[in-house]
Each structure stands twice: as structure tokens, then as C-alpha cells.
Amino acid sequence: MNVKLIRTGNLPNIPWQNKPLDCKFPLWRYSENPIVDRNPIEGVARIFNSAVMPYENGFIGVFRGEQVNGIPFIYLGRSKDGVHWDFEKDKIQFINEAGQPFMPSYAYDPRLVKIDDTYYIIWCQDSYGATIGMAKTTDFKTFTRVENPFLPFNRNAVLFPRKIGGNFMLLSRPSDSGHTPFGDIFISESKDMEFWGRHRHVMGRSERWWENLKIGSGTTPIETSEGWLMFYHGVTNTCNGYVYSIGGVILDIDEPSKVKYRCENFLLTPEKWYEERGFVPNVCFPCAAIADEATGRIAIYYGCADSYIGLAFTTADEVIEYILTHDAASDDDRSYGIL
Numbered sequence: 473m474n475v476k477l478i479r480t481g482n483l484p485n486i487p488w489q490n491k492p493l494d495c496k497f498p499l500w501r502y503s504e505n506p507i508v509d510r511n512p513i514e515g516v517a518r519i520f521n522s523a524v525m526p527y528e529n530g531f532i533g534v535f536r537g538e539q540v541n542g543i544p545f546i547y548l549g550r551s552k553d554g555v556h557w558d559f560e561k562d563k564i565q566f567i568n569e570a571g572q573p574f575m576p577s578y579a580y581d582p583r584l585v586k587i588d589d590t591y592y593i594i595w596c597q598d599s600y601g602a603t604i605g606m607a608k609t610t611d612f613k614t615f616t617r618v619e620n621p622f623l624p625f626n627r628n629a630v631l632f633p634r635k636i637g638g639n640f641m642l643l644s645r646p647s648d649s650g651h652t653p654f655g656d657i658f659i660s661e662s663k664d665m666e667f668w669g670r671h672r673h674v675m676g677r678s679e680r681w682w683e684n685l686k687i688g689s690g691t692t693p694i695e696t697s698e699g700w701l702m703f704y705h706g707v708t709n710t711c712n713g714y715v716y717s718i719g720g721v722i723l724d725i726d727e728p729s730k731v732k733y734r735c736e737n738f739l740l741t742p743e744k745w746y747e748e749r750g751f752v753p754n755v756c757f758p759c760a761a762i763a764d765e766a767t768g769r770i771a772i773y774y775g776c777a778d779s780y781i782g783l784a785f786t787t788a789d790e791v792i793e794y795i796l797t798h799d800a801a802s803d804d805d806r807s808y809g810i811l
């Protein structure tokens with residue numbers, strides 16, 4: 473295949489390792505995983521489910537830090553190479569639009585996306601129940617919290633990196649107040665990032681065992697010549713609890729509520745000790761993917777066992793060819809998703 477990445481920009485310093493000869497999957501792990509170990513900051517026991525982006529000459533990230541009292545907040549990290557991270561010791565302090573301090577009672581699973589010159593952080597927080605919180609920054613010094621896009625209960629929100637058809641687009645996963653034994657991905661539109669509507673169903677859990685309980689958006693969609701490439705999590709239930717794997721989907725470029733191709737197989741599933749063993753065993757939870765337009769290289773950051781961060785690699789050609797070859801999108805997936 474000859475897939476083109478669009479508008480992702482060149483990233484010659486993207487973290488990278490070539491595919492090992494014995495790897496049988498379209499995603500391969502960084503040999504030095506996990507890249508963030510336990511107790512990375514004083515007062516923070518675990519960092520996982522976190523999002524990074526290129527910034528200035530290196531990388532910046534928003535990290536889910538589980539404090540030693542068990543409450544998660546978002547921490548800022550900087551890196552020269554995207555692999556070794558320096559974290560700020562204090563959690564990100566938000567302000568509201570009136571300029572007063574704002575701090576949710578907890579914040580977890582942040583995603584990070586740049587739209588024009590503004591970076592948006594999207595996470596899960598309490599607002600009379602778990603829902604999506606959002607803030608914006610242009611300098612990673614001042615973080616202005618904006619209105620919550622949705623009512624409770626909702627999790628796993630991911631913004632597209634540009635407007636589509638004149639509107640901002642936000643993927644999310646309506647849920648319940650607990651561990652949510654169900655869940656499909658929906659998309660909502662907004663002209664101003666404040667009022668969200670035109671809600672459409674994008675895709676649901678499937679009959680395939682690795683994603684037959686629930687799914688949730690993962691990484692910011694990457695624009696390609698085949699459509700929007702997104703890595704998401706698919707969950708199954710076992711007699712020993714949930715198992716989270718990484719799946720791949722390609723959404724229509726102009727109508728992203730329509731799935732073009734959806735891979736029947738997981739792309740990565742818990743196999744390594746740092747994915748199988750931890751605070752919550754058997755979790756691979758993708759939250760960020762960065763790409764180099766010149767080479768088609770893609771680096772994926774994923775939470776491992778609610779305890780660590782892992783890095784996995786692929787190329788646009790390799791992963792999209794795999795998704796197309798194993799496409800199992802249903803008629804419902806391919807539809808506009810409005811009943």
C-alpha cells in the first residue's frame with residue numbers, strides 16, 4: 473500500500489524501532505517498555521493512560537498520575553525523545569474562564585489534541601457523576617477549563633485535530649457510574665466547543681470476543697488518504713475480570729460517524745508482564761498516537777495494567793493494510809448512525 477498521512481507534519485525525532493523479524497502483528501512493542509515505571513513522582517504511585525504530542529523541539533504530555541491516596545489527577549511531563557520523561561511534581565492547576573482556580577475532585581485518562589494554535593486536554597472527571605472535562609492552553613502554563621461537553625455519565629472523549637464540515641468533532645463513550653459493562657462509541661459536533669449536538673453512533677461492541685463487552689475511543693484520529701485512523705480499546709469479560717486490547721478502525725474523512733474499515737482482530741493484547749500484571753491486570757489502553765508524515769511512522773502510547781506506560785510502533789502502510797485485509801465493519805458501523 474501507499475498510504476499518505478495528511479496534515480500530521482514531519483516528526484523526524486519520533487520514537488522508533490524497526491519491526492522485529494519474529495513479530496506476527498502489525499503493532500510491535502518498544503523493547504525497553506515500560507517507559508514509565510512505578511512511583512515516578514513523589515506522592516504519585518502510578519502513571520498510565522496518558523497522552524503526548526510533539527512540542528517545540530521535543531515532546532509534551534498530560535499524564536494520569538494516581539496519587540498515593542488513590543485519587544487520580546493530571547500531571548504535565550516533558551521529554552526530549554518521547555521516551556524519557558520529566559514530570560512536574562505538582563498536578564496541573566486549572567483556572568476557569570473567569571480566571572479563578574479550578575480543580576476537579578479527580579481527573580483521569582487525559583487525551584491531548586492541537587487544533588490550530590490551541591491545545592485541548594480532555595479527561596474524565598466528576599460533575600454529579602463521571603463525565604468529560606475539558607481545558608485549553610496555548611503555552612502549557614495557563615490551563616483554562618471550559619464547559620463540560622456532556623452530561624454524566626460519559627468517558628473516553630477524543631477530539632479530532634481539525635473541524636470537519638465546519639464543526640469540531642468529539643468522540644465519546646456514554647457509560648454508567650461504575651465499571652460500565654456495556655458501551656459504544658458516539659460522535660458529537662459543535663460550532664464553538666461549547667454546545668454539542670448532532671450526536672451519531674459510530675460503532676458498537678461486536679460479536680468478536682476481544683471486544684464483545686464494550687469499546688472506547690483511544691487515540692486522536694490520524695488523517696490519512698484512506699480516512700481517519702484511530703486506535704481504540706475493546707474489552708471482553710472473563711471469569712477473572714475484564715481484558716482490554718487495542719483495536720484499529722478507519723473512519724470516513726468527511727462523515728466520521730461512518731466506519732470505512734474495522735479490523736476483526738485486535739492489534740495488541742496483554743501479553744507482556746507489564747500488561748498482564750499490575751494494579752488492574754490485562755489492560756492495554758491506548759491514549760495517544762503521534763506520526764511522521766515523511767516516513768509514515770506511528771508511535772502509540774498506551775496504559776499498561778493501570779500501572780505503567782508502554783510504547784508501540786507501526787507504519788501507516790502496515791497497519792492500514794492489515795485493517796483493510798481483516799475488515800469486518802458491519803452495515804451498522806458503515807451507516808450514519810442516526811435512528
Ligand code: BMA
Pocket residue numbers: 521580581651716752755757775778
Ligand atoms: C476503565 C478506565 C480506565 C482503566 C480501565 C481498566 O474503566 O477506568 O482508566 O484503565 O478501566 O481498569
